[in-house]
Amino acid sequence: MSATEDEMTAWFRGQSRLSPDRFPIGIGDDMAQVTVAAGASVLITTDMLLDGTHFDLQTATLGQVGYKAMAASLSDCAAMATVPLAAVVAVALPPGFGEVELKELHAGIARAADRYDCPLVGGDITCWKGKTPFAVSVAMLSKPAATHAPVRRNGAKAGDVICVTGSLGGSGRRKHLEFEPRVREALKIAGSVTVNAMMDLSDGLSTDLNRICKQSRAGALIEASSIPISADARMQSDPLAAALHEGEDFELLFTLGRDQWEALRRLWDEELALTEIGIVTATDHMEIKMSDGRTVELKPGGYEHLTGEE
Amino acid sequence: MSATEDEMTAWFRGQSRLSPDRFPIGIGDDMAQVTVAAGASVLITTDMLLDGTHFDLQTATLGQVGYKAMAASLSDCAAMATVPLAAVVAVALPPGFGEVELKELHAGIARAADRYDCPLVGGDITCWKGKTPFAVSVAMLSKPAATHAPVRRNGAKAGDVICVTGSLGGSGRRKHLEFEPRVREALKIAGSVTVNAMMDLSDGLSTDLNRICKQSRAGALIEASSIPISADARMQSDPLAAALHEGEDFELLFTLGRDQWEALRRLWDEELALTEIGIVTATDHMEIKMSDGRTVELKPGGYEHLTGEE
Numbered sequence: 001m002s003a004t005e006d007e008m009t010a011w012f013r014g015q016s017r018l019s020p021d022r023f024p025i026g027i028g029d030d031m032a033q034v035t036v037a038a039g040a041s042v043l044i045t046t047d048m049l050l051d052g053t054h055f056d057l058q059t060a061t062l063g064q065v066g067y068k069a070m071a072a073s074l075s076d077c078a079a080m081a082t083v084p085l086a087a088v089v090a091v092a093l094p095p096g097f098g099e100v101e102l103k104e105l106h107a108g109i110a111r112a113a114d115r116y117d118c119p120l121v122g123g124d125i126t127c128w129k130g131k132t133p134f135a136v137s138v139a140m141l142s143k144p145a146a147t148h149a150p151v152r153r154n155g156a157k158a159g160d161v162i163c164v165t166g167s168l169g170g171s172g173r174r175k176h177l178e179f180e181p182r183v184r185e186a187l188k189i190a191g192s193v194t195v196n197a198m199m200d201l202s203d204g205l206s207t208d209l210n211r212i213c214k215q216s217r218a219g220a221l222i223e224a225s226s227i228p229i230s231a232d233a234r235m236q237s238d239p240l241a242a243a244l245h246e247g248e249d250f251e252l253l254f255t256l257g258r259d260q261w262e263a264l265r266r267l268w269d270e271e272l273a274l275t276e277i278g279i280v281t282a283t284d285h286m287e288i289k290m291s292d293g294r295t296v297e298l299k300p301g302g303y304e305h306l307t308g309e310e
Numbered sequence: 311m312s313a314t315e316d317e318m319t320a321w322f323r324g325q326s327r328l329s330p331d332r333f334p335i336g337i338g339d340d341m342a343q344v345t346v347a348a349g350a351s352v353l354i355t356t357d358m359l360l361d362g363t364h365f366d367l368q369t370a371t372l373g374q375v376g377y378k379a380m381a382a383s384l385s386d387c388a389a390m391a392t393v394p395l396a397a398v399v400a401v402a403l404p405p406g407f408g409e410v411e412l413k414e415l416h417a418g419i420a421r422a423a424d425r426y427d428c429p430l431v432g433g434d435i436t437c438w439k440g441k442t443p444f445a446v447s448v449a450m451l452s453k454p455a456a457t458h459a460p461v462r463r464n465g466a467k468a469g470d471v472i473c474v475t476g477s478l479g480g481s482g483r484r485k486h487l488e489f490e491p492r493v494r495e496a497l498k499i500a501g502s503v504t505v506n507a508m509m510d511l512s513d514g515l516s517t518d519l520n521r522i523c524k525q526s527r528a529g530a531l532i533e534a535s536s537i538p539i540s541a542d543a544r545m546q547s548d549p550l551a552a553a554l555h556e557g558e559d560f561e562l563l564f565t566l567g568r569d570q571w572e573a574l575r576r577l578w579d580e581e582l583a584l585t586e587i588g589i590v591t592a593t594d595h596m597e598i599k600m601s602d603g604r605t606v607e608l609k610p611g612g613y614e615h616l617t618g619e620e
Contacts, residue, residue, distance in 0.1 A: 005435055008412055015416065018429055023396065032431035034396045036453055040350035046434050046449050048400035053439045086333065086344045090358035090447045102318055106325065119328055121342035124356050125315050128443065129363045137400045139356050139449030143346055 006211065028215065029152050030079035030199055031142065042085065043142045043150060045076040051094075051134040055177065062101055064177040065136060066108025072202070073140035074116050074181035075250045079200035080150040081190035082142035084118035084183060092135040093127045105136070116183055147191040151254070156197035156216035158282035160255035165272050168205055168249050169233025169242035176248040185272050186252055193264045198254035204245045206286070207300040208253055213286060216255075220286045222278030222298065244288075245301040255280050316521065338525065339462050340389035340509055341452065351453070352395065353460060355386040358447040361404075365487065367444060372411055374487040375446060376418025382512070383450035384426050384491035385560045389510035390460040391500035392452035394428035394493060402445040403437045415446070426493055457501040461564070466507035466526035468592035470565035475582050478515055478559050479543025479552035486558040495582050496562055503574045508564035514555045516596070518563055520610040523596060526565075530596045532588030532608065554598075555611040565590050 013027040024041065025033035031043035049069050051057050057065070070087060077084045089109060093101070102125070113119050118140065144150050165182055182200070189195060197212050205227070213220050224240055233242035256264070261276065268274055281287075286298040323337040334351065335343035341353035359379050361367050367375070380397060387394045399419060403411070412435070423429050428450065454460050475492055492510070499505060507522050515537070523530050534550055543552035566574070571586065578584055591597075596608040 008409065008435060011409075011413075012416065012430070012433070015420065016429060016431070018431065023429065023431055027430075027432055032396070032398065034352075034431065034451055036346050036352055036395070037350040040347040042344075042346055042352055042451070044396065044398055044449065044451060045432060046398040046400045046447070048402055048434050048436050048445070048447055050402055050436060050438055053436060085346070086342065086354065088342065088354055088356040088449060090356045090449075092358055092360050092445055099318065103321075106322065110325065119326060119333065120322070120337075121326070121328065121333055121344065122337055122355060123322070124358050125318060126358050126360060126363060128360055133438065133443065135358070135402055135445055137356070137358055137447035137449075139354065139398060139400075139447075141344055141352070141354060141451075 025150060025152060030076040031082065031150070033150060041144060043080060043082050044139060045073055046137065046139040047072045048135060048137040057134060060177055062104040063108035066105040067112050068177050069136045069138045070109050070112035071179060071181045071250070073138045074112060074118065074183055075200040075202070077140060077142040078182040078186040078252060079198060080152070081145060081148060081186040081195070081198060082150050083145050083187065084116050085141040085143055086119055086121045087113065087138055087140045088122040089120060090124040090137045091126070093125065094132045094134050095128065097134065116181065145187055145191060151190050151195050151198040153197055153199050153212050154215040156212050156218050156255040156280045158218055158280050159258070160196055160280040161258055161261040161276050162209070162220060162222060162255050162278040162280060163261065163274055163276055164201070164205070164228065164251050164253050165274055166249070166251040167228040167230035167273070168201065168251060169239065169246050170230045170236060171232070171246060171248040173232040175232065179250045181250060182252045182272070185270060188270070189254065189264060192267055193256060193260040195254050195256050198252060201249040201251045201253050203247045204301065205253065206244045206298055210286060210300040212253065212255065219281040219283030220278055221281050221289065223289045225291050226275065226277045228273060228275045335460060335462060340386040341392065341460070343460060353390060353392050353452045354449060355383055356447065356449040357382045358445060361444040370487055372414040373418035376415040377422050378487050379446045379448045380419050380422035381489060381491045381560070383448045384422060384428060384493055385510040385512070387450060387452040388491050388493040388496040388562060389508060390462070391455060391458060391496040391505070391508060392460050393455050393497065394426050395451040395453055396429055396431045397423065397448055397450045398432040399430060400434040400447045401436070403435065404442045404444050405438065407444065426491065455497055455501060461500050461505050461508040463507055463509050463522050464525040466522050466528050466565040466590045468528055468590050469568070470506055470590040471568055471571040471586050472519070472530060472532060472565050472588045472590060473571065473584055473586055474511070474515070474538065474561050474563050475584055476559070476561040477538040477540035477583070478511065478561065479549065479556050480540045480546060481542070481556060481558040483542040485542065489560045491560060492562045492582070495580060498580070499564065499574060502577055503566060503570040505564050505566045508562060511559040511561045511563050513557045514611065515563065516554045516608055517610040520596060522563065522565065529591040529593030530588055531591050531599065533599045535601050536585065536587045538583060538585045
């Protein structure tokens with residue numbers, strides 16, 4: 001097939017006719033927002049993780065898989081700077097999976113649930129008949145924080161500073177199974193200054209930044225030398241490409257006015273690094289200034305779910 | 311493995327330490343209830359459907375699968391007599407699935423979403439790498455109706471009348487792909503009279519009635535001749551066994567006081583049949599009075615998800 005996940009998402013968004021009163025945020029952000037009553041709303045996200053695609057049970061434990069499944073959705077809560085509320089988990093078990101395996105999976109789920117105060121409140125357990133892969137699907141609820149509205153992808157403005165948390169690339173080696181979703185940090189950032197656009201880095205910086213650009217009708221200019229490259233990415237043959245294009249960093253990508261960025265830097269007292277990597281531009285494309293001084297176009301090269309290619 | 315789904319659910323419930331203020335209804339009902347703000351709450355459920363287990367893509371269309379995935383969760387909303395709000399859908403695509411298949415699936419999802427005013431607000435699309443089955447997972451939100459609290463499984467009282475909607479058994483032939491979740495009828499029933507316990511019939515009458523009995527610390531006596539047996543079940547060698555034990559009826563099973571049942575019968579003007587099939591007893595087991603006058607113990611014989619056997 002030729003359609004990318006973004007093209008399909010855009011098609012789904014076009015098909016939906018969501019009333020803004022009932023659904024202030026619809027398809028296309030990290031979570032959708034659903035009005036429950038006057039002044040009360042929840043946000044919801046879902047992620048499916050598959051053996052052989054998002055983890056490999058030959059090397060990962062079921063505890064790690066349970067943790068990752070929860071942490072990926074918690075990262076969506078962080079992406080919009082919302083407060084996690086509860087999760088439900090559906091699992092498809094291969095033949096031979098039973099009580100022991102479920103309890104091991106549950107231990108990982110509970111580790112994330114306890115750490116982020118986001119309990120498991122329900123689920124569904126099913127066995128494949130005659131087929132073998134293990135799949136786990138999480139749906140998670142959050143609510144807006146008291147201090148700020150959920151932060152969307154579409155608010156980036158020309159001149160904004162583009163920032164990321166932590167360091168990027170090489171997640172497939174270790175981090176993708178044990179990352180910390182940036183829930184607390186996102187709430188602190190968006191609760192302290194005005195953030196214009198934010199998301200979590202799940203499919204690679206170049207792919208995810210392109211999403212903010214497209215939804216904000218803007219472009220971006222980033223500086224290669226500014227990108228925080230992880231130690232695991234530095235062990236690869238092309239560390240910059242790893243930091244630009246590899247998925248599952250689960251760090252925050254956000255844009256904000258220069259004054260807000262300066263204010264945030266002054267107040268920031270967390271261990272987690274915040275790094276300015278570029279600026280939002282009044283163009284329709286992304287560029288990157290390389291270390292040799294050349295500026296070249298940056299294209300989304302991250303993981304494309306629909307083709308399964310990196 | 312030896313643990314049943316019910317045993318695992320009980321174990322998960324035991325592990326959860328949910329604050330009743332934040333989670334008025336936790337693990338073990340058709341949906342969990344999450345407090346969002348003072349006086350505002352949502353309910354959430356999730357279901358995963360697997361090719362070869364819940365449907366067979368050699369005979370079912372993707373439109374039917376999309377409809378069924380939504381309808382199964384809508385049936386959970388009906389089971390607690392709550393108002394559907396929104397759904398998110400995660401899909402795992404086998405190699406070869408693309409835009410055409412996704413759009414066909416979406417058409418079925420949209421058919422259910424439109425019919426029950428429960429829009430699709432988000433999702434996740436992933437491709438299996440080198441593995442082939444198709445899986446779809448739905449998470450759905452609902453809210454309590456204005457007229458009544460969500461109806462749980464644990465409120466059945468000795469002396470209650472046990473009722474079902476529609477007719478039972480033989481769903482695997484046709485109905486499981488095209489059933490109507492009883493959302494409207496459940497809201498009408500629970501909005502008109504006091505219902506003590508309710509759920510939807512997903513795993514077969516004997517299995518699901520046992521769940522109400524166990525959670526209500528009660529027993530049941532049902533009358534074989536009263537059970538409404540579907541036309542498709544009547545074509546089988548043992549129609550009564552089909553109506554008792556086969557899954558995916560997606561009808562309502564509920565209990566209520568005799569006076570409430572009489573009141574409900576008087577006001578009921580819907581096409582859908584309501585049938586009294588027995589009474590709740592002050593025992594710890596289920597019995598069935600057969601047409602020859604004998605009364606025998608009824609054991610849960612429905613589909614057990616964890617073993618994959620019928």
